Amino acid sequence: MAAPLVVRERVDLHAAEIGLTPRRLVGMTLAVGLTLIFLLGMAGGIMKAAQGNLIQLQPQTFYALLTLHGAGMISTVVLLTAIALWYVLQEQLGLKPEVLLFGVVAIVWGLLAAAVAVLIGGFGPAWTFLYPLPFLGTWPAWSTGLFFFGVLFVGIGFAVFCLDLMAGIIRTYGGVLNGLAWDTWIPALRRKDGKVAPPQVIAATMVAIDGLITVAAGSVLVIALLAHWFSPRFPIDPLWIKNLTYFFGHTIANLAIYVSAGVIYAVLPAYTGRTWHTNKVYALSWAISLIFVPWAWPHHLYMDFVQAPWLQIGGEASTYIATIPATVVTIFGSLLLVYRSRMRWRLGSTMFMAGILGWLVGGIAAMLDATIPFNEVLHNTLWVPAHFHTYLLGGVFLFVLGFASYFIGERPVEGPWLKSIEWCFFTGLVGFLLMFYAGGIEGVPRREAVQPAPGPILAEIATGFVVLLLIGLVAMLIEFWLRARSSAAVERERSA
Numbered sequence: 001m002a003a004p005l006v007v008r009e010r011v012d013l014h015a016a017e018i019g020l021t022p023r024r025l026v027g028m029t030l031a032v033g034l035t036l037i038f039l040l041g042m043a044g045g046i047m048k049a050a051q052g053n054l055i056q057l058q059p060q061t062f063y064a065l066l067t068l069h070g071a072g073m074i075s076t077v078v079l080l081t082a083i084a085l086w087y088v089l090q091e092q093l094g095l096k097p098e099v100l101l102f103g104v105v106a107i108v109w110g111l112l113a114a115a116v117a118v119l120i121g122g123f124g125p126a127w128t129f130l131y132p133l134p135f136l137g138t139w140p141a142w143s144t145g146l147f148f149f150g151v152l153f154v155g156i157g158f159a160v161f162c163l164d165l166m167a168g169i170i171r172t173y174g175g176v177l178n179g180l181a182w183d184t185w186i187p188a189l190r191r192k193d194g195k196v197a198p199p200q201v202i203a204a205t206m207v208a209i210d211g212l213i214t215v216a217a218g219s220v221l222v223i224a225l226l227a228h229w230f231s232p233r234f235p236i237d238p239l240w241i242k243n244l245t246y247f248f249g250h251t252i253a254n255l256a257i258y259v260s261a262g263v264i265y266a267v268l269p270a271y272t273g274r275t276w277h278t279n280k281v282y283a284l285s286w287a288i289s290l291i292f293v294p295w296a297w298p299h300h301l302y303m304d305f306v307q308a309p310w311l312q313i314g315g316e317a318s319t320y321i322a323t324i325p326a327t328v329v330t331i332f333g334s335l336l337l338v339y340r341s342r343m344r345w346r347l348g349s350t351m352f353m354a355g356i357l358g359w360l361v362g363g364i365a366a367m368l369d370a371t372i373p374f375n376e377v378l379h380n381t382l383w384v385p386a387h388f389h390t391y392l393l394g395g396v397f398l399f400v401l402g403f404a405s406y407f408i409g410e411r412p413v414e415g416p417w418l419k420s421i422e423w424c425f426f427t428g429l430v431g432f433l434l435m436f437y438a439g440g441i442e443g444v445p446r447r448e449a450v451q452p453a454p455g456p457i458l459a460e461i462a463t464g465f466v467v468l469l470l471i472g473l474v475a476m477l478i479e480f481w482l483r484a485r486s487s488a489a490v491e492r493e494r495s496a
């Protein structure tokens with residue numbers, strides 16, 4: 001039976017009948033993206049099972065899966081958070097689904113190319129494809145080239161999203177500085193109509209600017225690698241390309257958090273009944289992130305003794321400066337929003353609040369790793385996947401699930417079915433993460449098909465938690481599908 005739904009968006013039923021509406025585009029992208037996350041999560045579970053000696057996997061197959069899982073997850077999460085932010089801003093900024101469709105299609109093509117390179121070609125130098133590894137493996141040359149084209153397409157898709165946002169912000173707020181709400185500090189920028197950008201627009205402006213810088217660097221990187229692929233005589237300096245690789249890789253993964261912050265600002269108020277207002281502190285915090293996020297990448301190169309010392313120190317400082325202000329205002333702001341607010345605890349709001357916790361814990365673990373004396377012992381141990389899975393899987397991905405739940409519409413009352421899904425999912429998630437941290441503390445190296453002890457036993461336990469996590473995820477996707485069907489039925493009844 002069709003359950004009555006709360007937290008519903010205004011739906012333009014007439015437009016829905018004639019073609020590409022925002023809701024259709026977002027609904028389709030969510031369906032594709034969440035399915036991909038599930039499949040790539042299975043690949044993650046297979047890797048753990050192999051590390052735990054529960055199944056046998058050729059090392060080449062392990063490294064191919066690792067590459068597909070990493071590149072695929074990052075691209076899919078970029079796609080899903082982008083579509084969510086786009087959706088919450090499209091009305092306000094007058095964004096058109098036709099434009100974003102290009103971006104979505106480019107990312108999906110990029111993902112397909114990468115999947116073919118990995119699954120058929122066996123391409124497997126890990127998702128960071130650090131030079132010269134892509135050219136040294138046992139895989140055929142075509143798979144190397146195809147993978148790079150895939151990355152290029154994902155970059156192009158993300159650039160479409162950034163440009164679309166930027167154009168909308170300039171149209172609506174008169175300029176980028178107003179999009180960043182610098183008018184709260186600089187009276188000369190104030191608009192006559194008194195319109196000030198809300199926090200989600202500030203986040204979107206920051207993401208659009210840093211996102212375009214990141215894609216520009218990523219394009220130089222991939223084009224240089226493609227040139228070397230066409231003609232091996234094309235020279236590549238290993239230190240230069242390593243810097244560029246991490247500039248691109250670190251920043252694009254990091255930006256997913258800032259995109260999600262925009263979604264939190266827009267969606268959490270629907271559950272608490274209070275809105276989030278721009279003030280000087282928000283504008284300043286986001287300005288600091290805007291400037292420092294692109295300077296944090298050198299924390300991946302502490303082991304490279306040829307790297308200039310000022311970049312090492314600068315990278316460490318920038319990591320702190322970029323992370324702290326926006327994280328603090330978002331976490332503090334969301335607590336204020338929820339505190340004594342009669343928050344409606346539904347699947348969506350639970351996901352958002354749990355995701356904020358994951359962001360905080362993962363962020364602290366990340367900053368530890370980016371601190372030079374800690375990095376000397378944690379570098380390339382399982383501590384690294386521990387911290388980034390905490391804020392990507394236990395943070396960003398929870399925001400995506402929260403958004404999906406909000407987008408489809410919550411149930412007015414949640415029964416035991418939903419509670420058990422949540423228990424299953426979160427038990428799996430926390431257990432899986434803890435095993436990663438334990439491995440990191442024990443110094444088990446990351447990215448190894450065959451790990452030294454205690455890696456295998458931790459991986460064996462972790463596999464059990466992954467099974468719980470994936471069961472919870474499938475159940476949640478079924479729940480979304482059921483709700484989407486019943487809300488479609490409600491709409492059909494209303495329009496009849």
Ligand code: HEM
Pocket residue numbers: 037040041042043044045047048066067069070071073074077126127128385389392393397445446447448466469
């Ligand atoms: C669904 C549950 C997931 C499982 C079971 C899982 C499992 C794994 C495993 C076993 C590894 C290899 C760790 C190692 O030994 O080095 C890994 C690596 C990785 N995962 Fe996940 N993961 C999951 C979700 C995610 C999500 C949501 C993201 C990103 C949004 C993600 C991004 C990555 C990345 C970037 C790597 C590194 C790949 C590389 O080293 O090249 N994972 N994951």
Ligand SMILES: [Cu+2]
Pocket residue numbers: 250296297299300
């Ligand atoms: Cu980093």
